[in-house]
Every structure is written in C-alpha cells, then in structure tokens.
Amino acid sequence: MRVTYGGICGSDLHYWRDGAVGSAVLRAPMVLGHEVVGTVIESAADLSGPPVGASVAVHPATPGADIDPPGRENLSRGGTYLGSAMDFPHTDGGFVHHLVVPTRMLRVVPAGLDHRRAVLAEPAAVAWHAVRQAGDVRGRSVAVVGGGPIGALSAAVARRDGASAVRVLDLFSRPVEAARELGADGVLVSDEQSVAQIEADVVIESSGSPAGLALAIRIARRAGRVIMVGLLPAGDQPVPIAAATRKELQLVGSFRFTEEMDEVVQALADGSLDVTGVVTHVVDASDAVSAFETASDARRSGKVLLSFGPTIPEDSDRR
Structure with missing residues (x-):
C-alpha cells in the first residue's frame, strides 16, 4: 500500500524521547508508527484482500498463538504490533511511503470517508475498547482525565454511546476547549472549585500519570468504575488505593x-462518531522531527499527522 497519513501516538513519542514505552525498551533501530491509512497499489498474490485502488486502514496487531481467554486477542502471548519494541527483533512500523502487510491487517475505508479521518480508526478503536470496558454507559455520567487524542476520542465514543454527561479534565486550555468542540464539558484541573463538583459513574484515565490516576479515583462515584487506558511508566506507582x-x-x-x-470504521463513515477537532496539525513526513516536537507539546497540539506523498508514479515499475 502507499501510505497517505500516519498518526503520531503517545507511544511513538515515548520511543523518540525516552527509548522505551513502559517495559518495551528499544534495543535496535525501529521504524515507528501504527496509525496508518493509505491506498492499495499492489494486491495480494493469492487474490485475497482489497483490490488495487482501495482505500485501507491498517489494524496493526498480529495475535500470538496463545489466545487466553478466548476472544481476547489483544492479551495473547507472543503477538506483535507495528512499531513496537515489546519483542526482539522489534516490529517495524508504518511511517514509510510504501508498506507491505498481510491482507488480514487491512480494513477497507468506505467511500465518503476521507483519509484524514480514517487514520483515526486505530486510536479511536483504543478509545472504543476503553469505553466498552466500562460496560453500558447509557444514562451514566462519564469523566475523562487527560484530554489528549485518546482522551478526546474516549469522550466522543462515550457521547455516541449515550452517556448522560461527559466531562474532560486536563491541565491545559487547548484540550479543554477541544473537548467542548466535541460536545463534552471541558474542565481545567487547576479549577479546583469545578473539579470538586465532579462525581462520575465512570472515569476513564487517559493521562498515563500517577497524578491522573489519583484524580480519577478521587472523582469516581462510590461503587463506580475507573478505566485505566493511559499507560503509566514501568514499575511501582503511588496510587491512593485506600480511597x-x-x-x-x-x-x-x-x-x-x-x-x-x-x-469504528463504520461509525466514522456514517458520522455517528464525531471526531471534530481531534486532528490539529498535518506535517509533511520530510519534516518529521518538527512534527514530533509539535506532538510533544500538549498545550498547542492534539493529534498530529505525518503526510506521505507518493514517491513513484502509480503506473511505474515497483520492483
């Protein structure tokens, strides 16, 4: 496939800045990127999968053979993920102009769904799964701690699923304002008076910080549920477990x-999942360092996309 866009994820930023994401430590050079959309330019030799010209999003996971419990492929042992250093040799990612993947990893993008929104299918699936972990949220109040892309998408999914109220809490004004664009109530963490009034049935912790998890526990209603989607650093973390x-x-x-x-792809296509304002910057892949610097600054950016232009004419020799 010819890659059109690649979304920069928090894990990409951690690999770039720290050389590790939790317990996944870089031990060799690795191509980053697992949020990828593009166009098929050469179909599979066995004629499986989408034809040439099809718009496709990539499901970056390859489950391992040990899927236990059944149906939980995301927890399987021995699986791989594009752009992940969890195993060695590492699995290269999709921040490339041309990408070869098995057809089982491709999801056809319906007509009318542009690539700029379709590239959100992978992070939106992370958010979708997080909300599903909360059970049925219809008529329940939901708070999201951390208004980055995953937090914003979690708020969007919760609204789509009928939550009675959705609030997004963040340290910075930009994600708070972006949450309001999505129809959620945005609250600055520094606004102690507003925070003190929040009590939610479901709290989704997406900041990936001990302070964020502590806040999630604080604002959760009695007998509520806290969904931990933010990836905290490896090792023991201080948590107010008594509360x-x-x-x-x-x-x-x-x-x-x-x-x-x-x-998620269907919800993006039919418009029932509103992702307005999640993408804040589109940067040419040739200026990737600048894109990563922008994505690292939550005060001014949400989801930052790398744009990959075609490197060869479609009808040329691709050997």
Whole structure:
C-alpha cells in the first residue's frame, strides 16, 4: 500500500524521547508508527484482500498463538504490533511511503470517508475498547482525565454511546476547549472549585500519570468504575488505593483493542462518531522531527499527522 497519513501516538513519542514505552525498551533501530491509512497499489498474490485502488486502514496487531481467554486477542502471548519494541527483533512500523502487510491487517475505508479521518480508526478503536470496558454507559455520567487524542476520542465514543454527561479534565486550555468542540464539558484541573463538583459513574484515565490516576479515583462515584487506558511508566506507582477500597471502586485495565476497529470504521463513515477537532496539525513526513516536537507539546497540539506523498508514479515499475 502507499501510505497517505500516519498518526503520531503517545507511544511513538515515548520511543523518540525516552527509548522505551513502559517495559518495551528499544534495543535496535525501529521504524515507528501504527496509525496508518493509505491506498492499495499492489494486491495480494493469492487474490485475497482489497483490490488495487482501495482505500485501507491498517489494524496493526498480529495475535500470538496463545489466545487466553478466548476472544481476547489483544492479551495473547507472543503477538506483535507495528512499531513496537515489546519483542526482539522489534516490529517495524508504518511511517514509510510504501508498506507491505498481510491482507488480514487491512480494513477497507468506505467511500465518503476521507483519509484524514480514517487514520483515526486505530486510536479511536483504543478509545472504543476503553469505553466498552466500562460496560453500558447509557444514562451514566462519564469523566475523562487527560484530554489528549485518546482522551478526546474516549469522550466522543462515550457521547455516541449515550452517556448522560461527559466531562474532560486536563491541565491545559487547548484540550479543554477541544473537548467542548466535541460536545463534552471541558474542565481545567487547576479549577479546583469545578473539579470538586465532579462525581462520575465512570472515569476513564487517559493521562498515563500517577497524578491522573489519583484524580480519577478521587472523582469516581462510590461503587463506580475507573478505566485505566493511559499507560503509566514501568514499575511501582503511588496510587491512593485506600480511597478506591473505601468507595468500592472497580479499577479496570484497558489495553489496545480486538476487532472494535471494524465498528469504528463504520461509525466514522456514517458520522455517528464525531471526531471534530481531534486532528490539529498535518506535517509533511520530510519534516518529521518538527512534527514530533509539535506532538510533544500538549498545550498547542492534539493529534498530529505525518503526510506521505507518493514517491513513484502509480503506473511505474515497483520492483
């Protein structure tokens, strides 16, 4: 496929800045990127999969053979993920002009869904899975701690699924304002008076910080559920577990996704999943360092996309 856009994820930023994401440590050079959309320019030799010219988004996971429990491919042992250093040799990602992948990883993008929105299918699937971990949110209040791309998309999914109220809390004004564009209530963490009034049935922690998790536990309603989608650093973390025990909270992990990406692509196509304002910058791939610097500044950016132009004419020799 010829890649059109690649979205910069928080894990890409961690590899770039720190050389590690949690326990996944870089031990060799690795191509980043797992949020990828593009166009098929050469179909599979066995004639499986989309034809030449099809618009496709990439499901970056390859489950391992040990899928236990059944149906939870995202938790399988021995699986791989594009642009991940979890295993060695590492699995190269999709920040390239041309990408060869098995057809099972491709999801056809419906007509009318432009690539700039379709590239959000992977991060939106992460958010979709996180909201599903909360159970049925219809008529329930939802708060999201951390208004970055995953937090914003989680808010959008919760609204789509019928939450009675959705609030997004963040340190900076830009993500708070962006949350309001999505129809959620945006609250600055520094506004203690507003924070003190929040009590939610479901809290989605997407900041990936101990302080964020502490805030999530604080604002969760008694017998509520806290969904931990933000990836904290490896090792022990300070958590106010006594408060969680006292309120009988359920602390639930959320890791990647399974086949939710199919539902997400359809929801993006039919417009039921509103992703207005999530993409804030589109930068040419030749200026990738600048793009990563922009994506690192949550005060001025949301989702930053790398734009990959065609490197060869479509009808030329691609050997």
